[in-house]
Amino acid sequence: xxxxxxxxxxxxxxxxxxxxxxxxxxxxxxxxxxxxxxxxxxxxxxxxxxxxxxxxxxxxxxxxxxxxxxxxxxxxxxxxxxxxxxxxxxxxxxxxxxxxxxxxxxxxxxxxxxxxxxxxxxxxxxxxxxxxxxxxxxxxxxxxxxxxxxxxxxxxxxxxxxxxxxxxxxxxxxxxxxxxxxxxxxxxxxxxxxxxxxxxxxxxxxxxxxxxxxxxxxxxxxxxxxxxxxxxxxxxxxxxxxxx
Amino acid sequence: xxxxxxxxxxxxxxxxxxxxxxxxxxxxxxxxxxxxxxxxxxxxxxxxxxxxxxxxxxxxxxxxxxxxxxxxxxxxxxxxxxxxxxxxxxxxxxxxxxxxxxxxxxxxxxxxxxxxxxxxxxxxxxxxxxxxxxxxxxxxxxxxxxxxxxxxxxxxxxxxxxxxxxxxxxxxxxxxxxxxxxxxxxxxxxxxxxxxxxxxxxxxxxxxxxxxxxxxxxxxxxxxxxxxxxxxxxxxxxxxxxxxxxxxxxxxxxxxxxxxxxxxxxxxxxxxxxxxxxxxxxxxxxxxxxxxxxxxxxxxxxxxxxxxxxxxxxxxxxxxxxxxxxxxxxxxxxxxxxxxxxxxxxxxxxxxxxxxxxxxxxx
Amino acid sequence: xxxxxxxxxxxxxxxxxxxxxxxxxxxxxxxxxxxxxxxxxxxxxxxxxxxxxxxxxxxxxxxxxxxxxxxxxxxxxxxxxxxxxxxxxxxxxxxxxxxxxxxxxxxxxxxxxxxxxxxxxxxxxxxxxxxxxxxxxxxxxxxxxxxxxxxxxxxxxxxxxxxxxxxxxxxxxxxxxxxxxxxxxxxxxxxxxxxxxxxxxxxxxxxxxxxxxxxxxxxxxxxxxxxx
Numbered sequence: 001x002x003x004x005x006x007x008x009x010x011x012x013x014x015x016x017x018x019x020x021x022x023x024x025x026x027x028x029x030x031x032x033x034x035x036x037x038x039x040x041x042x043x044x045x046x047x048x049x050x051x052x053x054x055x056x057x058x059x060x061x062x063x064x065x066x067x068x069x070x071x072x073x074x075x076x077x078x079x080x081x082x083x084x085x086x087x088x089x090x091x092x093x094x095x096x097x098x099x100x101x102x103x104x105x106x107x108x109x110x111x112x113x114x115x116x117x118x119x120x121x122x123x124x125x126x127x128x129x130x131x132x133x134x135x136x137x138x139x140x141x142x143x144x145x146x147x148x149x150x151x152x153x154x155x156x157x158x159x160x161x162x163x164x165x166x167x168x169x170x171x172x173x174x175x176x177x178x179x180x181x182x183x184x185x186x187x188x189x190x191x192x193x194x195x196x197x198x199x200x201x202x203x204x205x206x207x208x209x210x211x212x213x214x215x216x217x218x219x220x221x222x223x224x225x226x227x228x229x230x231x232x233x234x235x236x237x238x239x240x241x242x243x244x
Numbered sequence: 245x246x247x248x249x250x251x252x253x254x255x256x257x258x259x260x261x262x263x264x265x266x267x268x269x270x271x272x273x274x275x276x277x278x279x280x281x282x283x284x285x286x287x288x289x290x291x292x293x294x295x296x297x298x299x300x301x302x303x304x305x306x307x308x309x310x311x312x313x314x315x316x317x318x319x320x321x322x323x324x325x326x327x328x329x330x331x332x333x334x335x336x337x338x339x340x341x342x343x344x345x346x347x348x349x350x351x352x353x354x355x356x357x358x359x360x361x362x363x364x365x366x367x368x369x370x371x372x373x374x375x376x377x378x379x380x381x382x383x384x385x386x387x388x389x390x391x392x393x394x395x396x397x398x399x400x401x402x403x404x405x406x407x408x409x410x411x412x413x414x415x416x417x418x419x420x421x422x423x424x425x426x427x428x429x430x431x432x433x434x435x436x437x438x439x440x441x442x443x444x445x446x447x448x449x450x451x452x453x454x455x456x457x458x459x460x461x462x463x464x465x466x467x468x469x470x471x472x473x474x475x476x477x478x479x480x481x482x483x484x485x486x487x488x489x490x491x492x493x494x495x496x497x498x499x500x501x502x503x504x505x506x507x508x509x510x511x512x513x514x515x516x517x518x519x520x521x522x523x524x525x526x527x528x529x530x531x532x533x534x535x536x537x538x539x540x541x542x543x544x545x546x547x548x549x550x551x552x553x554x555x556x557x558x559x560x561x562x563x564x565x566x567x568x569x570x571x572x573x574x575x576x577x578x579x580x581x582x583x584x585x586x587x588x589x590x591x592x593x594x595x596x597x598x599x600x601x602x603x604x605x606x607x
Numbered sequence: 608x609x610x611x612x613x614x615x616x617x618x619x620x621x622x623x624x625x626x627x628x629x630x631x632x633x634x635x636x637x638x639x640x641x642x643x644x645x646x647x648x649x650x651x652x653x654x655x656x657x658x659x660x661x662x663x664x665x666x667x668x669x670x671x672x673x674x675x676x677x678x679x680x681x682x683x684x685x686x687x688x689x690x691x692x693x694x695x696x697x698x699x700x701x702x703x704x705x706x707x708x709x710x711x712x713x714x715x716x717x718x719x720x721x722x723x724x725x726x727x728x729x730x731x732x733x734x735x736x737x738x739x740x741x742x743x744x745x746x747x748x749x750x751x752x753x754x755x756x757x758x759x760x761x762x763x764x765x766x767x768x769x770x771x772x773x774x775x776x777x778x779x780x781x782x783x784x785x786x787x788x789x790x791x792x793x794x795x796x797x798x799x800x801x802x803x804x805x806x807x808x809x810x811x812x813x814x815x816x817x818x819x820x821x822x823x824x825x826x827x828x829x830x831x832x833x834x835x
Contacts, residue, residue, distance in 0.1 A: 004691055074767035074768070077784050080785075080800045164681065165681030165682065172788055182687045201687070294733060317736065320733055333749075335748045345734050
């Protein structure tokens with residue numbers, strides 16, 4: 001075992017692994033970029049409709065369905081399906097199917113958390129706002145969204161970690177990213193590379209989770225945050241986190 | 245029956261004791277109410293009796309046995325316990341809830357079933373509720389089930405912690421009455437905690453007034469406490485309407501009644517004037533022995549002098565011989581005639597005035 | 608049927624399905640087996656850790672921290688760590704899968720018990736329940752809805768993750784998804800992806816509904832409302 005860890009350390013020590021397309025900096029950057037792109041696109045798709053629907057108090061059943069479907073369909077399957085779709089759209093392999101799959105993956109938790117967060121805002125606050133003469137738009141963005149922020153950010157955290165994780169499978173559709181080390185390592189039976197890839201991916205995921213958590217802890221009071229952590233039950237699910 | 249000897253409780257992490265050297269004796273078959281402001285240790289004291297809270301020092305003896313001689317859970321299976329939110333087990337039916345302690349004690353099914361039938365009668369439970377779950381019951385129903393559950397194993401002692409606090413006043417009054425009726429039948433030894441002095445006076449055979457830190461300020465019958473409060477604290481706690489509260493404890497049947505200014509329909513003007521002058525009033529009541537028909541205003545008696553020609557007004561408030569003086573006072577204060585007419589059914593017994601009423605509490 | 612299959616033969620070849628029913632069945636069984644073992648073992652471990660966390664409150668945070676960490680590590684990375692040590696085996700797969708169930712199961716078990724109203728606990732004590740009887744007769748039954756919900760979520764999650772084990776030689780229905788991915792340009796490829804995905808989803812939904820039904824059976828009291 002110790003011997004093996006030594007081999008892993010050697011892998012990290014080898015300067016070859018730090019250069020070029022297959023070098024750690026590049027793969028890290030690819031992975032990071034892909035995560036950012038998919039998160040931004042997913043946010044644009046998911047957040048605004050969720051806010052509006054929650055504000056108008058419609059679509060509850062829809063949200064539950066979205067969450068349950070999102071949970072029932074394996075992320076692996078989503079990546080696999082994205083490939084033929086991407087081909088048929090003329091977008092080819094690699095980047096686009098991966099992006100497609102990741103956006104698809106990130107939308108449900110962001111959508112449902114945003115919805116749950118806005119729905120969960122104390123009706124009295126909204127009432128008070130209306131009473132003061134705020135327009136619907138102002139009520140949404142000056143009262144509901146700020147109060148729902150901890151839950152929305154938690155949704156972003158969950159989605160981000162899931163995206164980082166699933167992006168590793170992008171290697172299977174000819175994309176790059178950190179998953180490359182694991183997949184290629186399996187193929188060439190290069191155990192230290194596989195392990196090293198695992199470490200890099202794990203660190204990135206844990207890093208993202210930690211950064212988000214720290215941000216949440218410092219920005220939002222404990223009482224607000226308590227609403228964002230819940231055991232899922234029959235109704236609207238505040239998605240705690242989804243593994244990948 | 246229950247003796248608290250020098251009982252003290254100091255919670256860890258606090259400086260001053262919640263209960264300080266309390267000495268209290270509760271006799272068999274009586275209802276003792278512990279009452280006082282927040283922080284007076286009344287609930288803590290109650291919970292020490294069944295060892296949900298362990299005393300820091302001092303001893304408690306129940307029915308001759310020191311409570312420390314038994315295991316905690318054994319002790320509690322022999323003492324009934326009712327709390328404000330009741331705490332019925334949501335996952336069990338009403339029947340199963342009531343059967344809790346008998347089951348823990350190992351009673352066989354037949355015995356439990358018979359006992360439940362008894363309790364349904366004693367506590368007046370709708371049998372339809374027995375197979376429902378607590379979530380299907382109203383607040384008042386839940387309270388009654390809670391009491392039935394506490395009485396299921398027929399304990400000699402019943403502890404109640406603000407049992408009627410969580411329901412609305414109308415239901416509460418009914419439940420309080422229900423408890424008194426129950427007690428008449430069962431003669432349990434009951435220790436009840438409340439923050440409501442009126443409830444204490446209503447329910448308690450004796451009332452213990454506690455001050456912050458578990459200090460016993462006065463321990464006596466409600467009538468005695470109201471008559472002579474031990475100190476300013478007690479007087480304040482009783483409230484500024486202490487005199488009127490005392491009246492609610494005195495039944496009308498305890499005091500002699502005057503027939504009052506009653507004349508018959510065919511009474512002469514002279515007689516009417518004589519009676520009015522004697523009583524110093526501007527009206528006269530009409531009736532005969534055992535009957536009261538109403539009253540008329542002197543100013544409405546016509547020149548002819550015939551009382552029967554005046555408008556006969558009814559006595560709006562009729563008191564029953566079983567009512568108390570506080571109700572009589574209310575009638576006196578709210579009528580033009582300033583009297584309360586007392587009846588036994590339809591039979592007229594006499595009248596009460598402000599003087600006769602206040603005479604009872606001035607002594 | 609044949610006409611439909613022909614027109615859709617671009618992406619779905621029913622004939623492939625007919626030819627491979629045995630393989631499909633075997634893989635489905637493998638999928639169910641891997642899931643069942645993971646949930647079973649996960650449940651037992653979680654039960655143990657939950658009892659510890661309930662007995663020693665201070666243990667809860669470290670337990671949550673570790674299981675949370677395991678949960679955050681992407682499955683592929685976790686398998687990447689395990690394969691060099693335990694090889695391409697069912698053990699590797701199970702260690703990985705079990706790790707993902709722990710956080711959810713423990714958290715739901717502990718929260719389920721802690722969320723029981725205090726007046727119910729107080730009245731149980733007042734009636735003379737011993738601590739252990741109280742735990743098994745009052746607390747556990749009342750925590751059931753939350754616990755079973757945790758099991759439901761964990762089960763659906765594991766069913767999804769089993770597909771990833773195809774990369775280490777197992778996969779259950781994920782086997783077809785992987786194969787499909789490798790031959791994506793042919794209709795057989797897409798057929799396999801579709802079959803693998805559809806059946807996975809079916810298993811997940813079936814498991815969720817069955818557990819939901821079991822939940823309702825075990826907790827008749829939870830669905831009654833105030834009649835009055």
